[in-house]
Amino acid sequence: xxTAPLTNFICEPDPENPGWKRWVMAxxxxxxDVVLGRQLVRAEGAATARLRMFPRHExxxxxxxxxxxxVLGFADVSLFAAAYVLxxxxxxxxxxxxxxxxxxxxxxxxxxxxxxxDLLRETGRMIFLRGLVVQxxxxxxxxxxxxxxxxxx
Numbered sequence: 001x002x003t004a005p006l007t008n009f010i011c012e013p014d015p016e017n018p019g020w021k022r023w024v025m026a027x028x029x030x031x032x033d034v035v036l037g038r039q040l041v042r043a044e045g046a047a048t049a050r051l052r053m054f055p056r057h058e059x060x061x062x063x064x065x066x067x068x069x070x071v072l073g074f075a076d077v078s079l080f081a082a083a084y085v086l087x088x089x090x091x092x093x094x095x096x097x098x099x100x101x102x103x104x105x106x107x108x109x110x111x112x113x114x115x116x117x118d119l120l121r122e123t124g125r126m127i128f129l130r131g132l133v134v135q136x137x138x139x140x141x142x143x144x145x146x147x148x149x150x151x152x153x
Contacts, residue, residue: 007092007150011084014040023051023081032077036070041081047119049082055109066107066140071133075101075143078115079129083147086119089127093150097126101143111135115143125149 008030014022020040025032032039037059040052053074061067076099080091107113117131130144 006084007090009080009084009091011041011081020052021085031073036074036077039077039081041085043085044116047086049078049085049117049119051078051081051115051117053113055107055111055113057109060109063106064109066109066113068103071103071107071113071141072099072101072143074113075099075115075131075133075141076145078117078131078133079145079147082117082119082129082131083127083149087122087127089147090150094147097146097148099143099145101141103141104139105141107133107140108135108138113140 008026010024010026011021014020017040020042023039023041036053037056038054043049055066059066059070076096080094083089084091113135115131115133117129120128120130125148127147127149132139133141
């Protein structure tokens with residue numbers, strides 16, 4: 001894969017987690033890092049990627065589970081991480097065209113939350129993906145999204 005330079009993101013091996021890469025914003029005051037926190041990413045085959053986050057107390061709803069807004073924001077971020085690790089598409093210059101989600105189960109604040117993303121199709125301007133937000137065998141949400149790839153400069 002020919003990987004383009006990333007704009008606004010850092011994706012580098014995580015020495016504490018072999019086989020994973022850190023997925024962070026170059027500016028740590030932005031949404032991904034401030035709201036979602038630490039994230040790791042890896043490819044799991046030619047068309048599947050996994051993004052992991054670590055829920056914190058402030059990610060919880062009044063029922064003590066992962067808030068749906070966190071799940072939806074995490075699903076959105078996972079589209080870009082997957083597009084980068086699978087196809088080298090610059091996340092910093094891409095944009096969400098659509099994102100739909102179905103909330104299926106409750107997320108546990110004490111366990112890592114994974115978004116397992118499948119790349120369905122790539123065209124000249126768009127990339128179509130779908131995925132599941134999971135914790136172990138528990139499905140928290142399913143989602144599908146389209147991102148517009150960056151314009152050529």
